[in-house]
Amino acid sequence: MRYNVDAVREKFPVTGNCLYLDSGHQSPLSVDVKAGIEQFLDESLNHAGPKSAWMARLEEVRAQVARFFGVSASEIAFTKNTSEGCNLIANAYPFREGDNVLMLEGDHPNNTYAFLNIEKKGVEVRFVPMTERVNAETFRSVADERTRIISLSHITFHAGHKFDIESIAGFCKEQGILLMIDAMQSVGVTPMSLKEMGVSVMVCGSHKGLLVPQGLGIMYISKEVTNLVPPFLAAASLENPPADFIASRDNMALRAGAGSFEVGNYNLPTVTALGRAIELIESVGVANIESHLYDLGDRLLSHLDRMGIDLVGPRSRDDRAPHIYVIRLDADKWLPYFTENNVRVSPERDGIRVSFALFNTENDVDAFASVVEKYL
Numbered sequence: 001m002r003y004n005v006d007a008v009r010e011k012f013p014v015t016g017n018c019l020y021l022d023s024g025h026q027s028p029l030s031v032d033v034k035a036g037i038e039q040f041l042d043e044s045l046n047h048a049g050p051k052s053a054w055m056a057r058l059e060e061v062r063a064q065v066a067r068f069f070g071v072s073a074s075e076i077a078f079t080k081n082t083s084e085g086c087n088l089i090a091n092a093y094p095f096r097e098g099d100n101v102l103m104l105e106g107d108h109p110n111n112t113y114a115f116l117n118i119e120k121k122g123v124e125v126r127f128v129p130m131t132e133r134v135n136a137e138t139f140r141s142v143a144d145e146r147t148r149i150i151s152l153s154h155i156t157f158h159a160g161h162k163f164d165i166e167s168i169a170g171f172c173k174e175q176g177i178l179l180m181i182d183a184m185q186s187v188g189v190t191p192m193s194l195k196e197m198g199v200s201v202m203v204c205g206s207h208k209g210l211l212v213p214q215g216l217g218i219m220y221i222s223k224e225v226t227n228l229v230p231p232f233l234a235a236a237s238l239e240n241p242p243a244d245f246i247a248s249r250d251n252m253a254l255r256a257g258a259g260s261f262e263v264g265n266y267n268l269p270t271v272t273a274l275g276r277a278i279e280l281i282e283s284v285g286v287a288n289i290e291s292h293l294y295d296l297g298d299r300l301l302s303h304l305d306r307m308g309i310d311l312v313g314p315r316s317r318d319d320r321a322p323h324i325y326v327i328r329l330d331a332d333k334w335l336p337y338f339t340e341n342n343v344r345v346s347p348e349r350d351g352i353r354v355s356f357a358l359f360n361t362e363n364d365v366d367a368f369a370s371v372v373e374k375y376l
């Protein structure tokens with residue numbers, strides 16, 4: 001055991017009520033996250049602010065998020081979710097007609113639609129087949145001098161691939177292409193030092209590996225990226241919002257950095273909770289979480305081999321996600337059975353998705369295997 005999993009598990013009461021193997025769908029709440037939301041509710045209920053204190057906390061959490069990713073706070077923006085981040089970038093890039101964007105066939109639709117939507121501006125989206133291993137070579141022969149962005153998931157939701165982002169980043173740097181990753185499935189389960197990874201932009205939500213409810217996203221824009229123009233404007237995007245709340249054309253200078261993409265009020269309850277969640281994750285260590293999840297995956301794979309059940313996605317630790325395992329079982333047949341047996345998993349394109357989180361144990365894996373074996 002790489003950390004005290006039982007102590008972490010106690011913070012997730014859902015583990016006493018069902019066999020929860022669905023963190024790739026959404027994280028159950030921890031008592032820490034609930035306490036964070038309650039802190040905001042109590043403050044609001046009893047004192048209704050002051051908002052300035054909440055905004056100071058927002059900046060503290062921004063700094064915490066920045067440390068978590070090894071970047072500076074000015075490179076972090078809060079968004080609503082992954083889709084918003086993808087759409088902001090698709091509409092902020094100064095494309096010219098005839099430019100192209102490279103994406104993977106079958107990648108998450110929220111990323112894909114953001115770019116398909118700008119085909120009407122004359123931008124071509126080129127799909128590259130998704131193979132078990134995706135790295136610089138995957139894109140080399142498809143990219144040309146009009147390729148402006150490569151956008152892909154870091155970890156896929158539907159089969160648990162983990163792509164070689166560092167290799168793709170090297171290629172992008174060489175070619176002057178902006179690399180954007182959707183880290184919705186990787187944040188919190190695999191270490192992500194964004195500078196070392198070399199990505200230009202990272203977008204994600206927080207309701208899976210970052211353990212908070214839906215509705216709060218994070219966007220990283222490297223300070224080396226200087227050609228993006230925020231497509232929306234509000235007082236929050238400005239360097240000096242007007243104190244008298246009267247908008248003027250003379251006062252439209254943007255805040256420096258990723259904050260210029262922020263508009264309007266923030267999801268303050270969830271921001272408060274995110275601070276608590278990151279404290280928990282950091283107290284355990286993301287590298288420890290990742291190792292633990294890979295160990296659980298190895299245990300699951302040996303059960304599957306024994307029962308003669310195939311894994312849909314990659315198998316080697318070099319190519320697979322630590323926590324997502326899609327197993328070739330007919331979802332129409334098996335999902336009702338799992339539900340009857342109080343096992344929470346997700347139906348996927350090619351089977352049933354089992355996804356682990358920091359609170360899952362070897363016993364959970366064995367319990368899942370026994371449930372499968374009983375039906376077989």
Ligand SMILES: Cc1ncc(COP(=O)(O)O)c(C=O)c1O
Pocket residue numbers: 025081082083084108110153155156157182184185204205
């Ligand atoms: C890879 C990936 N991207 C994006 C999303 C969700 O997008 P959003 O945060 O916009 O709801 C998910 C799943 O919820 C996902 O697995």
